[in-house]
Amino acid sequence: MSTIDWTVLIFTLVAVVVYGVFIGRGQKSNESYLKADNKMPWYIVLIGIMATQASAITFLSAPGQAYTDGMRFVQYYFGLPLAMIVICITFIPIFQRLNVYTAYEYLENRFDKKTRVLTSLLFLFSRGLSTGISIYAPSIILSSVLNWNIYLTNVLTGGILLIYTYVGGAKAIAHTQKLQFLIILGTMAFAGYLLIENMPNGIGFNDALYLAGKSGKLNVITTEFNWKDKYNIWSGLIGGFFLALSYLGQIKVRLGGILLRKTIPMLKWVCC
Numbered sequence: 001m002s003t004i005d006w007t008v009l010i011f012t013l014v015a016v017v018v019y020g021v022f023i024g025r026g027q028k029s030n031e032s033y034l035k036a037d038n039k040m041p042w043y044i045v046l047i048g049i050m051a052t053q054a055s056a057i058t059f060l061s062a063p064g065q066a067y068t069d070g071m072r073f074v075q076y077y078f079g080l081p082l083a084m085i086v087i088c089i090t091f092i093p094i095f096q097r098l099n100v101y102t103a104y105e106y107l108e109n110r111f112d113k114k115t116r117v118l119t120s121l122l123f124l125f126s127r128g129l130s131t132g133i134s135i136y137a138p139s140i141i142l143s144s145v146l147n148w149n150i151y152l153t154n155v156l157t158g159g160i161l162l163i164y165t166y167v168g169g170a171k172a173i174a175h176t177q178k179l180q181f182l183i184i185l186g187t188m189a190f191a192g193y194l195l196i197e198n199m200p201n202g203i204g205f206n207d208a209l210y211l212a213g214k215s216g217k218l219n220v221i222t223t224e225f226n227w228k229d230k231y232n233i234w235s236g237l238i239g240g241f242f243l244a245l246s247y248l249g250q251i252k253v254r255l256g257g258i259l260l261r262k263t264i265p266m267l268k269w270v271c272c
Contacts, residue, residue, distance in 0.1 A: 001145065001146070012183065013160060015179075016160070016164070016176055016179060016180065017160055017163050017164055019164075019175070019176060019179060020163070020164025020165075020167070020168050020172040020173075020175065020176040021163065021164050021167050021168060021172065023168060023171060023172055023175045023176075024164065024167055024168015024169055024171045024172030024175075025167075025168070027167075027168070027169055030101070032169065032171075033169035033170065034101050034102075034169060034170055035101065035170060036169070036170045036171040036174070040170070040171065040174055044174050044175060044178055045174060047177065047178045047181050048173070048174040048177040048178060048181075049248075050181060051177040051178070051180055051181035051184070052177060053247070053248070054181075054184070057133065057134055057137050059184070059188075060137050060138070060141070066217065067217075069231070070216055070217040070218065070219045071217065071218055071219060071220045072219055072220065072222055072231035072232070073231050074220055075220070075221065075222065075231055075232060075233050075235070075236030075240070076231065076235075076236050076239075076240050076243075077236065077240060077244075078233065078236035078237050078240055079236055079237050079238065079239065079240030079241030079242070079243070079244050080240060080241075080244040080248070082237070082241045082244075083240075083241050083242075083244035083245040083248055084244075084248065086245060087245070087248055091103075094106060103119075104116045104119060104120050104123075107119055135154060135157050135158045135161075136154060138157055139153040139154045139156075139157050140153075142156070142157065164176055221233055
């Protein structure tokens with residue numbers, strides 16, 4: 001990598017950690033660490049949820065999926081708004097009314113401690129596998145680009161997250177996710193600009209869209225019902241709904257401590 005590449009990489013990593021530690025300073029109690037004293041702005045929580053859903057897997061795999069099979073996979077997200085409506089109507093009001101730290105605390109109050117322990121273990125196991133893959137994917141890229149050992153890049157990628165998460169709690173997590181999401185949007189916009197600017201001579205953006213359409217890469221909606229076709233509007237609405245309900249429900253568990261008091265009415269308005 002060039003000097004400017006190293007500069008951007010190191011500066012970004014250091015800036016995220018320092019910002020997370022700084023913004024999460026002054027933790028005095030569980031209320032501060034887990035709920036950010038119920039003072040988190042609604043838009044920070046909203047951006048945090050959006051950033052949590054979009055992992056490195058999304059940005060590494062989606063372009064390749066679109067290149068090989070077109071845009072049909074977008075239908076997978078059609079069930080997401082429906083899942084958000086269900087979550088806003090059911091989960092969030094419960095968190096608001098009971099003012100619990102996590103969903104597991106609610107399960108213990110509703111059932112017993114065994115139920116809380118079992119669901120906690122299941123969640124930690126499933127999210128541990130998922131998070132491991134999310135960390136492993138960018139670690140492969142770093143290992144290839146920097147020619148470093150894959151175990152080292154795994155420790156580096158995961159260790160950076162642990163620093164500000166452990167020190168700053170919910171407040172640090174939400175604000176660093178906001179920063180990372182803005183970085184992601186900015187780099188995606190810049191990459192799109194570079195792609196358009198570096199197209200072959202004589203081919204413009206409209207020409208590229210025309211070729212993509214003729215090649216079947218812009219086939220967003222498939223209405224035909226086919227059990228063997230994993231990407232169609234029916235699998236997106238039905239399967240995508242339950243998948244998003246499970247995934248976003250878990251996000252609410254992780255951010256449930258912040259989705260209280262002032263933030264919930266605004267979040268419900270935005271989501272629903």
